[in-house]
Amino acid sequence: MSFTLDRVRAQFSALHQSHNGLPVTFFDGPGGSQVPESVLEAMISYLGHHNSNLGAPYITSQITSELVASAREACRAFLNALSADSIVFGANMTSLTFSLSRAISRQWQAGDEIVVTELDHYANVSSWRQAAEDKSVVVKTALVDESDCSLDIEHMLSLITPKTRLVAVTLASNVSGSIIDISSIVSAAKQVGAMVYVDAVHYAPHHLIDVQKLECDFLVCSAYKFFGPHIGVAYIAQPWLEELTPYKVEPAPANGPGRFETGTQSFEALAGLVACIDYLGQWGEAGLGLRQRLEQSYAFYNQHETQLSDYFLQQLAQRPHIKLWGRHSADSQQRTSTFALTFEQHASQEVAQALGQQNLCTSNGHFYALGLIRQLGLENCGGVVRIGLMHYSTVDEIDRLFEQLDALTQ
Template identity: 35%
Template sequence: MSLDVAALRTHFPSLTTGVAHFDGPGGTQTPVQVGEAIARTLTGPLSNRGTTTRAERNAEDAVAEFRTAFADLLGSRPEGIVHGRSATQLTYDFSRALAKSWRPGDEIVLSQLDHDCNVRPWIQAAERADVGVRWLRLDPASAELDLGDLDQVINERTRLVAVTAASNLLGTKPPLARIAAHAHAVGALVYVDGVHYAAHAAVDRDELGADFFACSPYKFLGPHCGVLAADPELLEVLLPDKLKPSTNDVPERFELGTLPYETLAGATAAVDFLAGLAPASGSRRERLVAAHHLIDAHESRLRGRIEDGLAGFGSRVTLHSKAADRTPTLFLTFADHDSADASDFLAGRDIAAPAGTFYAYEPATAIGVARGLRVGLAPYNTEAEVDRLLDGLAAFLR
C-alpha cells in the first residue's frame, strides 16, 4: 500500500490555488470535512452541555467524541484528554499546577532542542518556586541532544523533565523513551511537546514514556487548538486554579470556561480524516497507526528527493537538519544570501516556505543561526512540488 496523494488532495480546497505549501510545520492546510464538521456543529442546534435538549446533547456528544478520537490518536484514554486553546496555553497551565509541589532545592530539566513553549513556561515557574534548572544540551554538529551526562543532569533532585518528541526547527527526534526512563527512575515526571511529532508519526504515549503529551491539531489537518493527554490518575492529583463553581472532575477541571464545541468537532473530523487514509479495516486506532506508516513512507521519500537536490548546490546551501532520526522538516541557510530573501523569491513563484527561527529560540541559539529557511513536508505534497521548490532555489541562487 502507498498513500494515494492525488485522491487526498481533492479534499483540500486551498490546494486548488496552485501554491505549493511547504509551510506545514507552522500549520497545515485543512480538508473540507473539517470545515463542514465545524459549520455543522456551530449551526446546531447547540447550547451548553446537558442531557435534556437536543442542543445540550449535541454539545455533550462533541466533547465525548473529541476525547475518544484523541485517545485513539495518542494511545491514551478518553478520561485523560484535555482541550486547550493551544499547546503553549496548556503548558503554562500545567507548569503552574505542577510547580505547586516543587520546593527550593528541587530541579527541573529542559532541552536545547525545544520550541520555547516547552522552555519558557518551565523557567518562569522554576523562578517563582526557587528551583534549579538543568539542560540537555544540543550538539550543533549532529543536531542531536548530547546525552553523555544524562545520569548527572537527571538526578535525585529532578522533579520534571520537559523535552520535545521532535524539533519543529531541525526535525530531530531525540531518544525520548531513554530520557523518560532516566526520569522515571528518579521519580520525575516527563512533559513532552509532541506538536511537531504528532504531525508525522503514530503516537503511543506510554511507549514514548510521556506522562504528559501535548499536541496541536492544526499541525495535522485540524483546527487551531491544543490537546494534552495524560493518565487520568495523574490528573487527579493536580489542583489547577479554577473557578469555585466549576466542576472538579478530571479532565474538566483543567478546561477553563465553556468549551468551543465546534472546534472540538473539527478536531475530531481531522482524526477521522487521517484514519480514512488507511485501508478500511480494524479499529480507528489501528487505522491511524497504519495511516501514519503510509504518511511516513511518502514524506520520507519526498524528503530524500529534496536532500538529493540540495546536495547539488554544494557549499552554497547548509542543511542544519542532519539527525539520524528526524521528521521531513529541513532547516537551511545560504552562504551568500539571506533566507528571508529566499522565502520572498519562492513566494513569488507560488511556493510557501517561510524564513525565521519559529519560536525555537534555544536550538537556533545553539546552532548559531539568526534566521533560516524551513521546508516542511505534509501528506498532500507531491514530487512535482518538490521539483518546483528545487528549481526555485536554483533560480534564486543564480
C-alpha cells in the same frame, strides 16, 4: 480505499488555488497544515445546527456533550491512551502548557531541579523557567547535538539527579526535523521520581503517538499542525489527573479532565478535531478500530514522506551553496520531512521573501526554538529558512522550489 496522492490532494481545496497566475504551494506545514474539506464541513455543521453550551436539558446541549465525549475518545485512540478521561482540551499547546505548569509546580520546593532543552520550542521551555523562578527551583538546560541538530542525550542524562522534579523534552525538532528517542530520558526520570512532559506538536503530523509506549506523564500537541483546527490536546496520565490541583474558576468539576479545562471550549473546533482524526485514519482497512486504522494510514504517510525526503536531499546534495542544518538521512524514523537551510550568499529573510513572491509558502527565523538557533550561531543572521513537507506534498512541488532557489542563489 487505498492511499494515493491524488486521493489525498483532492480532499484539500487549499492545494488547488492560484494567486497572480501562479499556483500556491505550501512548504509551511510545521507552522500549520492545510485542512481537508471534511474538517471544514464538520465545523460548519456544528455551528449551523448544534451551537450550544454544556449542561442544559435540550437537544443541542445534549449533542454538544456527546461531541465532547466523542472528541476525547477520538484523541484517546489517536494517542493510545488507556482512558478518554486522560484527554484535556485547550486553546493550543502553549496555553495548555502554561496552565499545566501552574498546577504541576504547586508542590515544588526551593532547591528542587527541572531539566529543559535548547532544542525545544520555547513553549516547552519558557513555561517551566517561569514556574521555576516563582518557586526558586533550579533550571538545567540540555544542549543540542550540533552535528545533526538533535538533542545531546548524554548531556541531558547527566543533568537528571535525585532532585529533579520534571523533565521537559520534545519528540521532534520543529526546526531541523530531527526525531528524538526519549526512552533513556524517560527511564532516567522515572528512576528519580521525576515527571516527564513531552512536546509532540511537530511529531504528530508525521508519526502516530503512543503514550503507553512512551510512558510519559504528560504529552501535548496542537491539531492545527496535523490537519485540524486550532485547538490544543493534552494527555495527563494517572494518577496526576486526580492528584494535581489546577487553577480554576469556581465551581470547578470535582474530578475528570474538565478540572483542567478553563472556560467554554471551542466546540466547533472539537467537531473539526473528530473529523480530522477520522481523516487521518481513512486509509486503514474498513471494519477495524480507529487506532488500527490510524496505524495503517500512518504507515502510508511515513512511506510517502520518506520518498519526499530522499528526493529533497538528493536535490540538496547537488547544491553545495545551500547548507542543511540537521540529519542528512531520509529515514522517517530519524527525521520528519522538515528541513532547515541557510545560503552562502543570501540572507535567510531574503530567500524566504523571494520564495513568497512566487507563492512558495515558507518562512525564516527561529520558529520559537530560540535555544537551537542561538547555539548554532544563527540568531543575528535571520535564522534558517524552513521547508516543511507533508503527506500531501509532491515531487513536482519540490522541483518548483529548487527551480526558484536556483534562480535566486546561483
